[in-house]
Amino acid sequence: MHIVVGGGRVGRRIAEMLNDCIIVEKSREQYESLKDSGLNVVLGDATQRELWERLPVKDSVIILATNNDLVNLKIAKVVRDFEPKDMVARIESEVYQKQYQNLGVRGVTCGKSIASDLIHELIESKRRYFEIAVSKNNFADVRLSDLNVGDDCTIILIYREGKIFRPHPDFILEEGDVIGIICGREVKKTKNPFDEILLVIRHPENYDEVLKEANSISRIVDADLLILHKHDGKILCSFQADSIEEMELSEALEILNTLEDKVDLVMTDPPKAKVEFDPKIFRKFPILFARGKTYYSEILAIVNTSNPEEILNYATSFANYFGRCKIVFLDSNQLKTSSFVVESPTVEITVTKFNPLVEIVREVKREYDLLIFSISNDIGNLDQEFLWKFILETRSSVLVVR
């Protein structure tokens, strides 16, 4: 069930796109018009609790489609207490973006003509590509960095006079341009990859270095940081760790196995030697072996998997937050089968030319701040021995993804 607040142009379009929907409208005139169109409408003031007590909020997605941010926020505060399944809003001014986030509302900021489409994408959470024409009244002379299409959507290209342009933040839109947008859950990952980071400290001597990196990353990507450590013989999970004891790998794994879906990223210190990890652990969450970096200026993503979406998501995301990212495909056929190649001005995509093993080792030796590769390793000729060398024998932090 979806409940759309506000039956204006945007609200009406969203309601027409959704099958199972109730519109809440304050204006009687608008109410009558919507009703005449055959839509399911409730007349009332959405800022009043009494109205929501009558509606099936608990299993519904609430769509705040009024054109007033203050009203939307006021409604969100009231509705939040009724624990809706999700809340999405059309944001008029970015000044309120943070407040929406604090209330757990996902938002879209842009012109009315595309707001309804994007909100629909957010609700449906399906990946879809669509194009928006830039007109005099719609985005002309707007800088791309000023155009917020929401967390779940991203601009991947701009057509101008038959040419394709990469979406550089300083790109200024002109009348006649066409903006290509992709929406979907994986896009959200590229924008906001981690909400919860778990720092697992196994060796006390590495604590300061790894904590330094974890603090930096969590601050930059705006994620919560929890620390899993051993204290007085007990495994504790806390925001701070005053004293740390040596923790066995098996002890850490036992806890990690119970944390699926609760943690977005596990950060830990690199092991001293090759250890036998259960590959299932890597399938549950990405693991970052930290070397005490505070910033990733140079990132290398090695696409050694036939399902490269996860690597590409993280690579693009880290490139957006940090510095330059080089994505290396190990087989040119991957480019043919991979429909998901995210364009970003800080991402460089290359394909190995003669021997992936030698070429990747040569790249890795250039001392990147962060290396990203997949545990599945089913493409290319890299073997486990060299992947372990990347973790154990380089100064790079290493992110191993599913």
Added chain:
Amino acid sequence: MRELIEISLVALIAFTSPIVSQRVKIPAVIIEILAGFLLAMVTGFFIASEWFGFFSTIGLIFLMFLSGLEIDFTLIIRKFGRYWKVPFYVAVSLMMSFLISHYLNLSLIYGVFLANVSLGIVMPVMKETGIVHTEFGQKTLLATFLTDLITISLLSGIAVSFRSPDSLFELLLPAMIIPAFISAYYLGRYLIWHFPDFMARFFDDPMELGVRGSFAIMIVFSGFAYLLGSETILGAFLAGALISMIFRGAGKLEESLMGVGYGIFIPFFFIKTGVDIYYRIPEVTLHLPALLFVAGIAVKLLPSLIFASDMEPSQVFGFGMLQSSKLGLTLAGAEIAREIGIISPGEAVGIAIWTVVSALLFPVLFRFVVRT
């Protein structure tokens, strides 16, 4: 003068055989064998001279080197557990080959010939039919790589044990090549990790450092194997396998080495095989090739029924047919076996005839089955 004519003729055959091969859709090596046969028949003087024998030996060594180089160890490691029926198929096929050889009162080495399959035929056929990356294609390749690896090892083992049956030291000495191989492997891996820029020159260097280096490794390993009392071809095969294992697939380097091998040296070996067939025809009976032909199909087709639950019946049949095709290693093995006296020259020619027929017939049958 006659030698100059001979070398010119061989060079011309090496040049024209791929062109003819494309026209008549028969492997170039078969054209070369037939050309050797015709040369000997028409000229009457084409008896292996010293230089011809030398180039032919280098060709044989190169052929074995490329056989080792072509084995994709990455595929074997990745798919061995997943396609567990394939190693099982290879084991059953090998057992049947040796049992049939024993039952027919043939030398043990016939088990190797029966079990062997030609990667040189399988790979082009797979590429041509566009099924390399399908599950069926991957299983076929895995079976071919595994069989190749095992049969070349068995061939060397049998040859060594036949040469020095009385001395345990002489029997064990050739095994020294294994530690040398392992040491060279780790040295190569060490160099990749510590000197990747230098190792990259193996693939991307205007002076063709990779070809020169590979050639040197091939000759050193062949010489070392010879010094240890083993077969030069085993050394060459291990050299090829070493390069393939170190770099986990030789890629572009393989293309260059194929160009040198199949473009210059290997035609000498196949043309000489054709010449040998002509001069030994009087010693040949059709009984042996016919027997090997039937047994060769049996040891490949019957075990392929293992895949009956995973593949279409036509695929099972096609798999068995393609695995029955023989070429380079069988001819090389026959030559070695003849040299050290395990088989007679007549038998070697019989094996060569069987090889030529299988190389012509089975790929055609496979294509027909796959297209149907």
